[in-house]
Amino acid sequence: MRPTTLTEAVYGRIRNDILLGLLKPGDKLKLESLRQRYDASINTLRETLSRLVADGLVANEGQRGFTVVPTSLADLRDITEMRQLLECHAARLSIQSADLDWESRVVGAYHKLSKIEQVIDTDPKRYSPLLEAYNRQFHGALISACGSRWLLNFHGVMYDQSLRYRMLAFQVRDFPRDQSRREHREILDAALARDADRLTALLTAHITKGAELYVEQDLTRAQGTKRRGPPPRRHAGPRK
Template identity: 40%
Template sequence: MRKPLTTERRLPPGLNAPAAPVRSLTSAVHASLRADILTCRLAPGEKLPVAVLAKKFDVSLSAVREALSRLVADGFVMSEDQRGFRVTPLDIEDLEDLTNTRIEIEVLALRRSMAHGDAAWEQGLRDAWDTLRQVPYALARQTPPHDGGWADLHFAFHEALVSACGLTWLMRLRRTLFEQSERYRALARTVPAGAERDVNAEHLAIFEATIARDAETASAAMDAHFRVTMELVREAVQRG
């Protein structure tokens, strides 16, 4: 027998669940759909029938509509007049726009971190890199939680690089771009790993230049890192 959707483990940190049970269910549906979209378990362009989702999660139609509306605001879902909701499609033009924008924002944040980072920032970066490099990159081609935590550690490493940026709005925009790029990275898993790519070496180059406060080399390494990923994703999108 199918169990009703539980909310406790899916709610965002700090949400006051007892005060708003309907919103808590909405948040749970939002979190579940968002995770499936980011990992492409819900495919780009896939329809999202409200009634079907309400039955799946055992919640009201209004809870599903609100969750989908929030995903529209996040850019993960599209709302079409008289046609309902569907997962936002992925395409080459959007990939290039997203990648180029992300490089601009990421490099700016990285340069600011190198300029303002203190000893604590440097140690945090060392710790993040040391933890990430111990997980085999081969696991990154698996979906969480079968990736050995690689996705979370990868996020933590890139977060540590720019954590001394000091601009809250810039970091919010950066987080949005990172999350949107995760959908494309999930698609890249379908492309056979090329022998010419060494992700650990790419990360090491970024790390070493950043620790050395070599802004030009670190920026170039970050730019190259994102563009290699873009080319792999381009191949996956063209295949799909």
């Protein structure tokens, strides 16, 4: 589904630019520049930025305008643990009430992911953002039967946060090959075997490894401007 309103479209674009690291942690988001870059009015921009504040991707201190939320190892650790908690819990619930539809979604998502992983693995030059999209869909499918909107909601937020760190890591280091492919395969097997314990163990390890991609570099250096305060504010909902 494509955005029905301008605000939503711009929201998606800025969000994407932050997630991809085009807008770097700490960057000041001057309304005037944004106006030109995204071709929308100040008011529309402010509205979209407010939403991003809620997602924990943008900060809005007092009267000092908007900035891209800074990164830190502590924040990454927090996000990683939180994502593990939520994703494992949701995966467990999903397995409990797993039905054929769920299985079908999981297998389908895995297939897509697997195919593109194969392509990229043989030729790293062909890395595509599609990989990230399919990866998200696979993880999404796994927990799609958990039955809790809020859980999916929060998980989505954490997923995006961790994605940002991962993408930042790829800016300085090569995309890791092979390993995550095998992990995904194991995760799929555990899911289809309805082995909740094994599944959560695998997911935990998988998520940890993903985070390490970032930790390995010390990416917590100069970012945009000064204070690299704590993370977000208030935030909410998942994508329809």
